[in-house]
Amino acid sequence: MKRTESESRDYPVKEDMTWQRREICIQRVGQYMLLAIVIAGACGLFSKGFLSNGEAKSPDGAVQVRYERFGRVQSNMNMSIQVPAQAGDRFTVTIGNGALDSLEIQTLQPQPIEAVARANDLQLTFLTHNVKSGHTIWIGMQPQEMGAISMSVGVTDSPPARFSLWVYP
Known part of the structure; x- marks a missing residue:
């Protein structure tokens, strides 16, 4: 058989x-x-790439943030903050929600005229230079811890844009 x-x-x-x-x-x-x-x-699910690119806006549109959703501990992550033209001679950007306990700022362009740490927030004051088209601030940062990091970025007295990053080991 x-x-x-x-x-x-x-x-x-x-x-x-x-x-x-x-x-x-x-x-x-x-x-x-x-x-x-x-x-x-x-x-880009684990670091840089189009899945990692994120964008957040404040409820009133006063600030727009482009950031990387996913990163790795001790690797560089980039964020850009766009602020529309501001009245007056200066404006303040506040990076908060305790995010800077887990992130280390490596680069900041342009340089602020004043940087003040208050509680868990960092307040950066910039000159407006009578710019009509708005301002862009570039920040290079390095995560120091893994896990979810909640952030908020606001301008002067406007409500902040809120978003989260995920950091892999």
Whole structure:
């Protein structure tokens, strides 16, 4: 009697074809999962990439923040803050919600005329220079801890834009 490939056998090697089919199925699922993880990583799920690019606005539109949603401990993350033209000769940007307990600012452009730490907030004061098109502030920072970091960025007396970052080890 001739057996087919899909039947279990005892000779020359004991095989259970039901378990072999299950193992093949598990291997395929694992291969697809690994492929999905690699593609997600290349797209920015674990650090830089288009999945990581985030944008937040304050409820009144007084501030717009572009940031990286995902980062790694001790790696550079960038954030830009856009502020519309302000009346008067100066304006203050407040970075708060205790985020600076977990983030270290590496670069800040342009340099503020005054930087004051109050409680868990950092207040940066800039000159307006009579700019009609608005202001952009670039911040380079390094996360010091892993996990979720909640941030808020506000201008003068306007409500802040609120967002979160996720930092991997």
